[in-house]
Amino acid sequence: MKAKHIILSLALISLLFASCKKFLDQQPVSTSTDETSWQSDGDANSAVASIYGLIRSAFNTSLAVYGYGDLPTNEFSLSQNASWQNVYTFNWGVAVDPVVNIDDPMLKLRLFTNYYTAIAQSNRCLSFISAMPVTDFTGTSTADQTAEKNKYLGEAYFTRAYMYFNMCRIWGSVPLVLSNTDATTTAQIAKSPQDTILNHVISDINIAIKYLPAINEGSADRNYRADKGVAYALLAHVYAWQGKYDQCNAACDQVINSGNYTLTSPSTFTSIYKGQSSESIFEIAQNTVSESTIANAPYSLSGLTLTAPYITGFTGLPIWEINNTLVTTLYSDTNDVRYKNCFIRVSSGSTNIYMCTKYTNIQNVNNNATYQVSLNNMVIFRLADIMLLKAEALCAKSAPDYAGALTIVNTIRTNRNAAPLTGVTGANTLQTVTDERGRELFLEGSRFYDLVRLERLNHEQQFDGISTAEFAAGKYYWPIDPSLFTLNPKLAQTSFWVGKVN
Incomplete structure (x- = not known):
């Protein structure tokens, strides 16, 4: 028998459930203060910075980066949790009661509400910052003030493009909202074709490239907020997804040849996951306690992929079990630091598997071993990826x-x-x-x-x-959760999944 993870405390579970309930009804930041805000550089900066927080919230609510991007692949062999096993086996049409099973990952992964919350904030920033006079922004000259204003606009264009690109890769086609409205899933908006959305994404990225600085050199926000390198990295991925590889190659060159990024040394490879390494291009910041995730929660990345000795109270095997065959096949050269420094073996009874240790920057809060947080950033783009x-x-x-x-x-x-x-x-x-x-x-x-x-x-x-x-029929695109059709009857189900979602 495989040892099961110990549920740490009722308080922790209650906190987790409370956070799960909120994702169904989020709104853009400060919509009630629009008439009195947007009067200074600080107002614009705070509003744009909040977009990145909303992106982090969207990704953490459903463990989106890894739930979509890793679990349904040969990186893993199974999940000990039945709901995550449905994700792994492409049983994406399984019935989920949105009232009874609010913590079910299938429900969260089929909802795009949080993505539109971030997009709505991007749209608000584009609307209100565009209307602000240049004199509201810091700078010793009109040119400096204009550059400051354009930087914020560039970030808003980038974040909108980034979230729509993610939704295109996940659902294929979704409603396209480009105006400053409170439109989320409650709006009566039909889906737009993926090609139409991606054309808007490319347009937004090109505007962002025009407006953004080459790099946030010397800034504490470097890698956390968009600059030209981040925008070109996104553009390269968009073109690759479209199969436009000549354009992808050119966008990659803009990043690689900029001279702003270098590969980490072998001895510092794992520093990538703590954040802001020399090869990092764009990350979602969560390497401080205030931005962190609960490491020993059963629906966090560390709680799903780690066990003892890193996570207190967890014994046996991780919930997501890594595919031993893939690891031994990929890393046939055991001198490879990506193998030596990023995997260990763990056992339960006669079962022995690999465990990935990239995300083991775990800290006890207030010396409390039962309250642990993960201080690993989500690395979105880095130099090796673009190379x-x-x-x-x-x-x-x-x-x-x-x-x-x-x-x-x-x-x-x-x-x-x-x-x-x-x-x-x-x-x-x-x-x-x-x-x-x-x-x-x-x-x-x-x-x-x-x-x-x-x-x-x-x-x-x-x-x-x-x-x-x-x-060929598009099964790799996710279905839309049935609960969203009640809110927006103009929605249509993802084509492969029509009649297959319970």
Whole structure:
């Protein structure tokens, strides 16, 4: 028998349930004070900063980065929790009572309410900051004040684009709201086609690139707020998702050739997950206690993927069990720091599996061992990701450069103390690149989307729970939870899931 995790305290569970209830009814920040706000640089800064907090809230409410991006892939072999097992096995149409099962991850992952909360705040910032006179902003000249105003507008355009891109990858098509309204799921708005949304996303990113500074050099907010490098990284991923690899390659070059990012050294590789490393481009900040997640809660990343000795009161195996076969296959070079420094073995009875230790920056609060917080940032974009995305683009663009792609792979491998690969040629290089992304970005919210792009390119089945016919029909897009149709009857279910959601 596998040891079960110990539920820590009724107080902790009550706190968790209370936080779960709130996600159904969030509103943009400070909507009631719009008439008296928006009068100074500080007002604009606070309003824009709140968008990033809303993004963090959206991602943490449903464990979105990892629940969508990692669990339904071959990184894992099973979940000890039945609800998460439904996510893992693509049983995404299972019935969930939104009143009785408010903590069920399937319910949260099928709802996009929190994404629109962040988008609504971006739209508010665009509306009100645009109307503010330049003299409201700090600066010693009109040019400086204009740049300050444009920086905030650029961040609002970026955050709106980023959230819509995420929704396109998750649901395919969703309602498109570009005006300053309180529109969330309660608005009577039909879905727009994914191509239409992504065209708006690209337009927003290009405006953001025009307005944003090259980098937030010397700022405590570096990596936490958008700059040109962040916007180009997003643009590269959008083009890759669209299969426009020539444009993806060009966007990657803007990041790589900027000189603003460098790969971490082998000895400091795990510093990436504590935040603001030399190769970080964009992160969601949560490495302070006030921004952290409860480490030993059963619906946090650490609570699902870690156990003793890192999490107090948890014994046996993690709830999400890593796929041993994939780890041994990916990391055949055991000198690779991505293996040596990021995995340990844990056992329960006769079962022995790998546990990923990337997110073990755990701290006891007030020396209380039963109240632990995780101080690991969510790393969204980093240099190695963009370098390997360029390698993918070199394989898939109109004039493939397989040798150039392999050179990038080996640059990464050398930096990570792994031996360079040889004998890889031609179209086989694409699989090599995807494998390297698997090594580099294990449990970083990337694997699912990487495999979707790979199957689109090579037409070979990548998911045990999605046949090639189901993939062609779009099963990899999530269904919309039925509760949202009551609020917005103009919504249509994700095409594959019509008639399949209980």
